[in-house]
Amino acid sequence: MSTTERRIVIVGDSIAGCTAAREVRARGHDGALTVIGADADGYYARPPLSKHVLKGDGAEAETWDLSDLDITAVVDRAVSVDTDRRTVTTADGTDVAYDALIVATGASARRIAGPDQMGENVLRTFADVRALRPKLDEARTAIVVGAGFLGLEVATACAARGVEVTVVDVDPPLQRLLGPFLSEAIARRAKEWSIEFVLADGPVGLTGDSVTGIELGDGTRTADLVVTCAGDLPETDWLEGTGIADARGVAIDEQCATTAPGVFAAGDVTYFRDASARAPFWSNAVAQGKVAAASALGVEPTCAPTDDYFWTEILGLPIKVVGPLPLQGDPTVLEGAVDEGSALLQWNHDDGRVTIVAFGIKKPVGLLRRLARDSAVSTN
Numbered sequence: 001m002s003t004t005e006r007r008i009v010i011v012g013d014s015i016a017g018c019t020a021a022r023e024v025r026a027r028g029h030d031g032a033l034t035v036i037g038a039d040a041d042g043y044y045a046r047p048p049l050s051k052h053v054l055k056g057d058g059a060e061a062e063t064w065d066l067s068d069l070d071i072t073a074v075v076d077r078a079v080s081v082d083t084d085r086r087t088v089t090t091a092d093g094t095d096v097a098y099d100a101l102i103v104a105t106g107a108s109a110r111r112i113a114g115p116d117q118m119g120e121n122v123l124r125t126f127a128d129v130r131a132l133r134p135k136l137d138e139a140r141t142a143i144v145v146g147a148g149f150l151g152l153e154v155a156t157a158c159a160a161r162g163v164e165v166t167v168v169d170v171d172p173p174l175q176r177l178l179g180p181f182l183s184e185a186i187a188r189r190a191k192e193w194s195i196e197f198v199l200a201d202g203p204v205g206l207t208g209d210s211v212t213g214i215e216l217g218d219g220t221r222t223a224d225l226v227v228t229c230a231g232d233l234p235e236t237d238w239l240e241g242t243g244i245a246d247a248r249g250v251a252i253d254e255q256c257a258t259t260a261p262g263v264f265a266a267g268d269v270t271y272f273r274d275a276s277a278r279a280p281f282w283s284n285a286v287a288q289g290k291v292a293a294a295s296a297l298g299v300e301p302t303c304a305p306t307d308d309y310f311w312t313e314i315l316g317l318p319i320k321v322v323g324p325l326p327l328q329g330d331p332t333v334l335e336g337a338v339d340e341g342s343a344l345l346q347w348n349h350d351d352g353r354v355t356i357v358a359f360g361i362k363k364p365v366g367l368l369r370r371l372a373r374d375s376a377v378s379t380n
């Protein structure tokens with residue numbers, strides 16, 4: 001079948017889905033291309049939501065225009081897929097036929113409230129930020145559950161607005177990803193921002209209905225605002241019965257192919273068959289969007305399906321990371337000093353690979369990639 005006759009359907013309207021749509025056209029496909037997306041706010045980037053839009057400093061969501069791609073845009077939720085008949089069914093009952101399907105439904109915020117408990121605040125979508133902003137305007141105190149990058153970005157936004165903020169987690173800040181050396185540096189800096197960290201000795205529960213606080217081993221704490229940043233869960237309900245998804249998400253290979261013929265997947269919803277967990281970061285979603293698009297067309301991808309660049313902005317510091325995570329032990333300091341909030345750091349892993357971190361220091365990503373590549377040692 002020529003690619004003109006091939007009907008490509010993408011389910012998911014964020015970075016993985018939109019990248020795939022753009023790549024499908026860039027690779028010369030001039031046949032039918034449908035993007036099914038459930039977000040009424042359209043196509044937009046999530047990273048600025050927690051860094052700028054939440055702060056309310058005038059920044060609005062960064063949106064994308066796909067009007068030049070000649071797509072059929074369906075604003076609805078996909079509720080099921082029949083991989084034998086090759087159709088996706090949307091919530092309004094419409095069947096959309098495909099020859100190749102790209103699953104890009106990402107993830108949603110993991111919630112920790114009880115089944116009947118109302119008012120849990122999370123941050124995943126533009127609608128979540130719109131709901132949070134006025135609450136942040138009113139709050140004098142806040143609790144953030146989760147000391148991962150998202151929890152720390154939310155805590156930063158609170159502190160920047162003069163809100164007294166406590167962050168609660170079972171692990172020290174960002175330790176799971178960035179290791180003890182950077183975690184301790186971040187904790188020291190958080191003190192200067194008057195952010196308190198509380199180590200929980202087990203899973204944190206929410207109290208109140210609507211939510212007003214948290215339950216810890218030694219009692220409860222309350223605040224004007226409680227925000228849960230406790231990870232995310234792959235959006236796979238609509239794939240039930242197809243065998244392509246499990247509790248970890250959708251398993252893919254290096255071509256972003258799933259176990260069903262003609263079905264590919266990209267972004268936060270995926271994990272690699274030979275890896276144990278998802279790697280839900282922006283650069284991976286972009287890379288996999290491109291690879292899934294090429295595979296759906298039956299042409300060679302122009303890039304690998306992984307990209308180990310990750311960034312965040314916390315406590316007034318831009319942090320860029322290139323290379324494998326998590327990090328263990330102490331780094332070599334290539335430039336600057338961590339406690340001055342400006343350092344270039346290198347970790348050497350046992351397998352010869354290298355991770356470079358620009359901690360508060362402005363460096364182009366291309367330079368970090370080059371350093372990581374040139375410092376790596378072949379172990380073969």
Ligand SMILES: Cc1cc2nc3c(=O)[nH]c(=O)nc-3n(C[C@H](O)[C@H](O)[C@H](O)COP(=O)(O)OP(=O)(O)OC[C@H]3O[C@@H](n4cnc5c(N)ncnc54)[C@H](O)[C@@H]3O)c2cc1C
Pocket residue numbers: 011012013014015016017036037038039046047048049050076077078079104105106107108123124125150235238266267268269280281282283285309310311312313
């Ligand atoms: C606030 C925030 C800040 C972040 N900051 C960073 C950062 O600084 N650096 C970084 O590397 N990563 C960051 N990330 C992670 C990054 O945004 C994600 O890795 C990326 O958005 C994944 O893209 P995706 O397209 O795979 O999935 P998603 O962004 O989750 O999008 C999936 C889309 O599919 C739609 N969808 C879901 N189910 C259905 C269905 N059944 N039918 C139709 N549509 C459906 C959803 O509405 C959604 O729009 C951040 C994430 C958040 C939430």
